[in-house]
Amino acid sequence: MDKCALFALLLVLGAQAQPQRAPKIINGHSATHQPYNAFIMYLNAQNAGFFGGGSLISDRHVLTAAINIFGYQRWNVGLGSNIFTQLATITSTQAIAHPNFNPTNRANDIGVIMLPSSVVFTTYVYPIRLPPLTYINQLPVENEEGTIVGFGFTSSSSTTRADYLMHSFQRVVNHNRCLQFFPVQSPYQFCAEDNIERSNVCNGDLGAGFVTIERGRPILTGIASLVAQNCGAQNPTGYTRIAAYRQWIHQVAYI
Template sequence: PDYRKTAIKSELVDEMKLALVFLSLLVSGYQAAPHAIVPHVINGSPQIVQHATAIFASLSESNLGYFGGGSIISDRHVITGANVVFGAVSVLIGYGGTTFATLTRVTSPNFFIHSAFNRTTLDNDIAIVVIPMASRIVFSDAVRAISLPSGAPPS
């Protein structure tokens, strides 16, 4: 018998088995994944979400995109984690909706990362995004700034 052909056939069968296992895991994962967002439930009753803080999408130079949260602190400023905007050229901010389709979108190339931010330990993981004057956030019943402390904490 030709052992080379047998070895090649054996390798091919092993690769096909591996591909079949991967495919079945992929299909199982797809079937197990939720297909719809479950509404908020409080005390057993579905609730309608009316207010949401800013939702963030950071677009990096490689255009891979990263998603993270942020909070509106004024009509021109959003506070977020430095890890969300690190390496980005500009930031796409969405606010005022509870789904991506209903968000008002603003792009800003201006953001400041804490000078002592450490990517490894995530120490000082804070950044401020500055929204251009022409694109200021419009406040409403559904869009508002978070409350910030007015002074230093008592010692």
């Protein structure tokens, strides 16, 4: 059996059971499967590292935060399930962070992982749409609601990833509120928060996609980049705005 067929079989065997109500992403909820979502374990030459999130944007490319790439050499990318133990994993040794990434203030916190072979698109593995190259609207706009999913910590005191994919809803806040917490630059970054249930991104979620709806279809508009030291606090999350880097993504991934 060739590698592509084996990978497709693994994904089918990992068909989605609906998880029971589980501990939360930080006041989030258990998520149904999102076929674009990727779990990323990143490792250096000494096999030390951590984990984060990403989004499948083609059959060979995963978009994530540069913080998950910079200084690392190997990436184990999990796809195909909202249950951690059922993820199918692909190992990559090729990735590129934005050349102007600043790990101190997270400016230009965007990067692409190149998969060693094309994944087979199925019900469980499918890329998410990006803002069009020629789109002039700087999505997302203020007060627009988006969804964020991840296997990251489920409380500010957690030390391990979640067993089930978690999601929360956040709404884009104005730039001045964002500046109260992070040294963000417009239009390259934005902030969003949940002012109802106070759900928040936490450690292990950086790189995950912020997804909004454009003309009735989901579209990837942000990458989780900045969280407060206490991610359980009532602070917004800082995101890289994908539309501001659309030309760079095209140069790297040809999409």
